Amino acid sequence: MTSLTDVAKRAEVSIATVSRVINNSDKVVPETRRIVEKAMEELGYHPNRVARRLRQRGGKRHLLGLIIPDIQNPFFAELSRGVEDVAYANQFAVMLCNSDENLKKEKFYLDVLRSESVDGIILPPIHERDPVVYKLIEDGIPVVTVDRSLSQCTTDKVEVDNRRGAHEAVEHLIKLGHRRIGLIAGRLNVSTSRDRKQGFLDALAAHKLSASEAYVRGGDFKQASGRAMADQLLDLPEPPTAIFVLNNLMTVGALEAIHRRKLRIPADIAVIGFDDLPWAEALDPPLTVVRQPAYEVGQAAADLLLKRLQEPKRAATHLLLLPKLIIRNSC
Amino acid sequence: MTSLTDVAKRAEVSIATVSRVINNSDKVVPETRRIVEKAMEELGYHPNRVARRLRQRGGKRHLLGLIIPDIQNPFFAELSRGVEDVAYANQFAVMLCNSDENLKKEKFYLDVLRSESVDGIILPPIHERDPVVYKLIEDGIPVVTVDRSLSQCTTDKVEVDNRRGAHEAVEHLIKLGHRRIGLIAGRLNVSTSRDRKQGFLDALAAHKLSASEAYVRGGDFKQASGRAMADQLLDLPEPPTAIFVLNNLMTVGALEAIHRRKLRIPADIAVIGFDDLPWAEALDPPLTVVRQPAYEVGQAAADLLLKRLQEPKRAATHLLLLPKLIIRNSC
DNA sequence: TTGTACGCGTTATCAC
């Protein structure tokens, strides 16, 4: 690996000058710059990012951290592409970690990211009082939370209006004539799940419908629980005529349960899922969903983080992106 | 951030001793070790990975690079989880990059990984003579190729028996009585695409069937092309009775085309896709696929890479994992 | 067994 020293020798200048050229310092005369650039070119020189980060102060290290529950969840895959594309456009690299909603893993990766001297970290907190995340903020590391809320949030954040998205979906079902609507929710200690459930309740209330406890089931945002909860709902003496599922993975599970019973969608049972899926159009029938702008969430988060690096003192920005009801044929 | 020096002061030893404790050197008396560990504990000390990598020689830097075309492709998402889980179990971090099959992007990220001093890199070459990858190998950076082949491969590699997988799938279709079988292939300059196509041809030949050119279409492994190619096939005066699609994304596209025409699967048209999908079971009808063990590919690649770091001189290992035909109801 | 001192490849602070 060639280093600053090699370039300096070849260009017959000091390493300080080479460093200035790399960092676009204006205090270098064009002629010198040309010579140095030529030398770098000839040697195929690339600055060593590791040495650079060791010396450089925060905000200029060109490395972001991103911790998500699971990259196999299409929502987070899309979100992470949003982050990465913005990072790439700004010559930043991103270190991606999967926490599996596991606090121990989150802690491990957070320690890795700190000790890698990342400029900042983007993450959905595992829950709203995640102590590790608070520690991070306390220590002055730029954090942008996405998707989920912290109970006391002083950082930049990007979220989606979950309550409204759910409200619209349920309203749509009601307008279609459904009166018995089943809900498959997620863990209630994460804000998104609560907000979506609240949107569901709001919509029912707005139409003077009561929410029977029997129709509200709690899953864990994973596929298996979607299937199990759907089975429970369909086994009811008076089963719902429509089911609203609060995330993508559980929706897949619910569809499994429905197909297994040879029920027809939407004739026997209508379905709306939270989160769009790349293959929603390829389902039979195409699935009606509340689409979250996951890619845009990632983009916005990365933008916000980069802005903060430029301007550490700026006030925290709270972004609330709008979800969109995409009506296809499953209800 | 606390450093070696802080710990050394608190424990009243030299930084060398602290360093030895961290690196489990045996040349430190138990009593001293205890004292140092106590000091580290009290200060909440974590070694600085950046400084460490700057000093440490290859193989002990606890960082792997992984470059894939697109994390939104479920195959690569699963593969990357395989890599990451092995890495995590060995206290390694992974730097994940999306190349979008773009040589320029691949080059950019490869430069990043080099200059981040990763211990080694796992990647599917964009094509079989990828010059950037050859350069990497030449420079002595441990590389493990996955999924796709290099034309001259001297490195560790993990692949799937694509030819065999395709053969089995087509054989299954033939046994079901299909005689006009359409194929939606991918870019023929990647080995997987060629191998799968060859498996298709093998199966036909084995049953003395001829492969009509009209039934063989070339896509680009993306969703839109799957749909377009399916449309072409279905528009034929004598359309195929079955379609075999050579990757997951194109399969989704093909399903779109089929549903749009209100064709019934498998009555009107049978479908088999290469690559399993997490939601294959939730489709109606559940999709028959050739499942690649993507997670295992990732695991094996990471294992191989870690082994090589331990033992740089070992002979290159070539792993060929078996795909599995999973028969559901789409044919 | 432990400590001292150097170097890894940079950036930044001084002089000149």
Added chain:
DNA sequence: GTGATAACGCGTACAA
């Protein structure tokens, strides 16, 4: 404008 030189935090010969 440019050049020495001191950090950054760590690993490791070499000395003690």
